[in-house]
Amino acid sequence: MNGDLGTLARSLEGLIAWIRINARVLVQPAQTLQLGVIVLCIVLSWLFAAWARPRVDAWIRGLENRPKWQLRWLVVLRNRMGLAIFAILAWIAAGTFAQLYTFPSRRYLIVLAATIATAWFFIRIAAQVVRNRFLRQIVIWGLTAYATLYYLGLLDETAKALDGIAIEFGDFRLTLLAIIKAVIVTGLLFYGARLIAQTASQRISTNQDISPSMRVLTVKFLQVSLYSAAFFIGLKAVGFDLTGLAVLSGAIGVGLGFGLQKVVSNLVSGIIILMDKSVKPGDVISLGDTFGWIASLGARYVSVVTRDGKEYLIPNEDLITGQVVNWSHSNEFVRIDLHFGTSYHDDPHVVRKLAVEAAHSVDRVLKSRPAVCHITGFGDSSVDYILRFWIRDPVEGLTNVKGNVYLALWDTFKENGISIPFPQREVKILGGTMPSPAREQTGQPDPSSRGGDSSAGGA
Known part of the structure; x- marks a missing residue:
């Protein structure tokens, strides 16, 4: 000193x-x-x-x-x-x-x-x-x-x-000049690593020969490698002894391993997701009540954007441990089921034929895959059917294509005289006096009236 x-x-x-x-x-x-x-x-x-x-x-x-x-x-x-x-x-x-x-x-x-x-x-x-x-x-x-x-x-x-101007701890001597050199050298190395990472990321992202999951994994690995190398090379270039830093980082790593188990679990889950290609950017998934397409894969979470513009940040661990419906995992084909009913007076053979034609009249419904219509039961007031058809663009939404098919069914049934029943209720007052106007206005029951009977019927 x-x-x-x-x-x-x-x-x-x-x-x-x-x-x-x-x-x-x-x-x-x-x-x-x-x-x-x-x-x-x-x-x-x-x-x-x-x-x-x-x-x-x-x-x-x-x-x-x-x-x-x-x-x-x-x-x-x-x-x-x-x-x-x-x-x-x-x-x-x-x-x-x-x-x-x-x-x-x-x-x-x-x-x-x-x-x-x-x-x-x-x-x-x-x-x-x-x-x-x-x-x-x-x-x-x-x-x-x-x-x-x-x-x-x-x-x-x-x-x-x-x-x-220096600080000494035993054999360790840290000067202000060394700190300034370390900041300058490390900053230049980080800037160079950032330029290389950005250039490589752009080329990797546009390479169609690599799957989307491998693109993200390669970019993340490249960024971590370049920034880590820049940090340690910068410290070594100005004369820092990295032996003590390795021991200190090991001790810190053990402490963080116990305190940040969830964070580490999400990081490892993110690597697993990228490697097994279970989900990738652009996939349409359902997780609980969340339905949307994957916008990006992060180190800790997956960004899922819904049709109403909301962006959900789902932890990677939930995608590994939970049940996820990937609508476009192996292919982009998605089958949609619609339930409807018609009157007992209508011929089921005609109804099935008209339903298939109505489904194929919608633009997003695939013509290459057949649409089918089956009877599922005889209800109280209608014959129940299920209409199944295929689409290949779930990222464009499911509710809108369902609505278009329902409209096509409505127009087709109306043109061909097919009726869609709905429950009707008829109230009969048996053997009693009609309620008095005074009690009807006050809402009090009429003592002289008897209980009503109701029955349901179909149109």
């Missing part, structure tokens, strides 16, 4: 000495003139940017039928207009001083300011490739600090000062 404090003290002394030397240089007339020119460039760039921004905004709003990426880059350049103008003015001033003065020291500060401003501008432009706003700001400020220290010649002194 004493060595670290000594290194930190020496680094701070070097920084203070650098500030003192440059402070004495800046008070000289030549350097004072350059500082004045730099301040003038700052003022002029600010005034010009304030004047130009509203006009640039109006010009951007007037652009039509342009791609979004072009408009986005125009907005980025608009926001960096002041810095770009300052860099241009500083380089013009540096060129003018080069013509007026022979010695480079007479334009050194102006060239330094122009160089740093140019570096800042390109850093902010290049950082736009980072989509996340928070990470983009970290990248901008980190690279800005690095470029500024590099051009000022303070990079080595700053590195020594950061290396002097």
Whole structure:
């Protein structure tokens, strides 16, 4: 620890000495003139940017039928207009001083300011490739600090000062410089892993030779492998000893295994689902009261979207341990049963023929597979039938195709004089006096009336 404090003290002394030397240089007339020119460039760039921004905004709003990426880059350049103008003015001033003065020291500060401003501008432009706003700001400020220290010649002194700030536990020594390097290297590796994973995922997702379940499993495995490799390589690259980390992670894993049994069960169930291909994206399933199609397979849950737009996140464990109806597991053909009844006066042979014709008149009903109609019983007021037909697009819904077939049955039966009975109730009042109007209005029973008899009949 004493060595670290000594290194930190020496680094701070070097920084203070650098500030003192440059402070004495800046008070000289030549350097004072350059500082004045730099301040003038700052003022002029600010005034010009304030004047130009509203006009640039109006010009951007007037652009039509342009791609979004072009408009986005125009907005980025608009926001960096002041810095770009300052860099241009500083380089013009540096060129003018080069013509007026022979010695480079007479334009050194102006060239330094122009160089740093140019570096800042390109850093902010290049950082736009980072989509996340928070990470983009970290990248901008980190690279800005690095470029500024590099051009000022303070990079080595700053590195020594950061290396002097350390925490020690026995033989383990963790410095602030090592932490910064670890964050930078790991961040770059994670960014590279993300780009590779996205590119590979797009190609795998569009490969029709691979089943949907294997596509998801391959993408998940690739992502886990790349991110894990990026994390451990980043730590190893900056000198971290991974032996202690392996022991610590093992102990943490045992604790999490007891506390997160459900989570681990869902993760393992998700891998099993992907490997055995029991369900896959696009399948139509029924689980309890939930009926819909699988939108995506996650590491912990399966996303099922119903016809009414609701999205259910069903844990993977429920799909493994529960009874799931997969309407499109081995094929897309689904048989639908409809129950209806007709009057006893109608010929069952004609009814069966008309029902089959009505089913085949609906667009979504398959003509390649026969529809059949059978008598299931003789009811109290009707002859009961079951109509069976096939579809191959359950993802489009079942209720709507059932409704269309019912409408086709209604129209066909109406055209051919087939009646659909419904229960009717007839009330008879036997041997008593009619209820009085007063009691009828109050709703009280009439003592003189006797119980009624009811009977059911069919139309």
